[in-house]
Amino acid sequence: MDAAHTPRPEAVLFDIGNVLIEWQPEARYDEMIGRARREAMFAAVDLHGMNERLDRGEDFRAVIHETADRYPDFRDEILMWHARWSDLARPPIDHSVRLLRALRRAGVPVFALSNFGIGSFAVSESDHPFLAEFDRRYISGHMGVTKPAQRIYEMVETDCAVAPGRLLFTDDRPDNIAAAAARGWQVHLFEGPQGWADRLVAAGLLTMDEAA
Structure with a gap:
């Protein structure tokens, strides 16, 4: 109807x-770290899955730091999800x-x-x-x-x-x-x-x- x-x-x-x-985190990361680095990170790390954990109520800082520790090659960039949230959203x-x-x-x-x-x-x-x-x-x-x-x-x-x-x-x-x-x-x-x-x-x- x-x-x-x-x-x-x-x-x-x-x-x-x-x-x-x-809410276009890929585009915001392109601005912050460059497209090539962003593509490599998103291919290696399920950042949207990480964010879904936040959406279900898990701790903002703890989940992101835990994920960053699992992927040391992208640790600094993953931590931006917390430290630079204002630049992402x-x-x-x-x-x-x-x-x-x-x-x-x-x-x-x-x-x-x-x-x-x-x-x-x-x-x-x-x-x-x-x-x-x-x-x-x-x-x-x-x-x-x-x-x-x-x-x-x-x-x-x-x-x-x-x-x-x-x-x-x-x-x-x-x-x-x-x-x-x-x-x-x-x-x-x-x-x-x-x-x-x-x-x-x-x-x-x-x-x-x-x-x-």
Whole structure:
């Protein structure tokens, strides 16, 4: 059913990485250490797997130092994942931030639902004050479970007490979107802020001017 024929959402949920803040660690490492060195490191070390441990709630510093110690050839570069997190998780996606704030001005409850570590989120929140502006925040590291596991969506539903069909969720990963849709949530695959703005207008939550 398209947006024009679905119930008006009662709450909107934003993913964070690649929705509100760019999450392209390969590109950021290219800037910091050069492409050739980055390619060699990512080929040798499962850095995304390391980050998934953070997203499940493991200690920010400890996991990265443990990984760095296992790969001494790339130790200094791996430690940047901790020491230079602010250089990895950037820049903010300005139009998406404006949409978050426009929804709040319009009186629409806005939640975060993101795979994010406890320590890394604390750094990003300090870097990006808009991360404190949500009505509710569902951060996987604090919840002990990550998308797309069904449990995290169940936990959101229980906590916010909004019917699944009245939740509108955007995420850049199709698997996360599919899991939410399977529970009856309204969903939008984020491919850029303009498409998300258009969806919010179509859902009757913002005017075109408010979504600009």
